[in-house]
Amino acid sequence: MSVKPDWLIDREIKLPDGTTALLSYDTEGDMLEVFFAEGAATGTVELADGVLLRLDVEHARPLSLAFLCATPLMHEQVYGPPLLELDGVASLPDDLRRIVVQIITSPPVNAVLKVYSYLSGPQANVLPVASLDRTVATTT
Amino acid sequence: MKRWSVHDRGGREIYLTEERWEHIVSKHCELADHLNDVLDTIRLGRRRQEQRDLRTYKYYRRYDDLPAPFNHILVIVAFRFQKLPDGRTVPNNFVVSAWGKYLPTRD
Numbered sequence: 685m686s687v688k689p690d691w692l693i694d695r696e697i698k699l700p701d702g703t704t705a706l707l708s709y710d711t712e713g714d715m716l717e718v719f720f721a722e723g724a725a726t727g728t729v730e731l732a733d734g735v736l737l738r739l740d741v742e743h744a745r746p747l748s749l750a751f752l753c754a755t756p757l758m759h760e761q762v763y764g765p766p767l768l769e770l771d772g773v774a775s776l777p778d779d780l781r782r783i784v785v786q787i788i789t790s791p792p793v794n795a796v797l798k799v800y801s802y803l804s805g806p807q808a809n810v811l812p813v814a815s816l817d818r819t820v821a822t823t824t
Numbered sequence: 825m826k827r828w829s830v831h832d833r834g835g836r837e838i839y840l841t842e843e844r845w846e847h848i849v850s851k852h853c854e855l856a857d858h859l860n861d862v863l864d865t866i867r868l869g870r871r872r873q874e875q876r877d878l879r880t881y882k883y884y885r886r887y888d889d890l891p892a893p894f895n896h897i898l899v900i901v902a903f904r905f906q907k908l909p910d911g912r913t914v915p916n917n918f919v920v921s922a923w924g925k926y927l928p929t930r931d
Binding site: 710712714715724725736748755 | 843844847851852853854874875876877880882891892893894898900902904918920921923924925926
């Protein structure tokens with residue numbers, strides 16, 4: 685594109701692992717997408733409602749992570765940062781789930797998405813939950 | 825600016841600007857050559873409301889000619905309003921972005 689649209693805010697950020705990511709915030713559509721690498725995706729996984737991971741499945745490589753309706757995720761709530769239940773992970777086929785879990789718990793994605801295990805009781809299944817990193821949220 | 829306007833199954837008018845389409849395919853290049861499929865997804869696809877913002881909907885529709893393993897197109901549509909110079913408030917429903925996606929179920 686020759687001219688950057690006026691509804692788009694692009695910022696490069698340096699991640700703790702030394703890599704650079706592009707933060708792209710759509711001010712009209714309230715969508716934040718963080719680009720880790722360029723290229724055509726071979727998979728898109730909806731990790732949680734409105735949280736989409738584009739990836740190169742064959743090379744287990746993240747391309748981008750998008751947050752629809754991003755504003756509520758950028759602001760602290762009464763008890764702290766809002767958590768997302770990553771309910772899209774459990775329903776993935778085993779092979780793809782392993783790749784996705786590896787990606788979201790490793791650099792560079794884990795600098796943007798903080799993933800936790802939620803355990804409601806000793807017999808309960810572990811549920812993956814996550815929050816948008818505060819640094820990313822305040823940069824946007 | 826060039827734009828495409830379509831109506832969804834409920835008769836709601838939704839537009840996609842050329843500027844946004846260029847942005848989509850520059851970032852999600854797997855959708856290049858699928859403009860008509862994106863528009864058909866709005867025309868004919870199912871939709872689901874976003875939980876975090878009730879003014880945003882996801883439209884999705886199955887396609888069998890997408891680059892493997894994608895089998896659906898997902899289109900994000902923002903339902904907003906705009907005020908005209910004459911003071912009237914009118915709907916302003918536009919495509920925000922689009923993705924290729926694999927979904928295991930048929931629709």
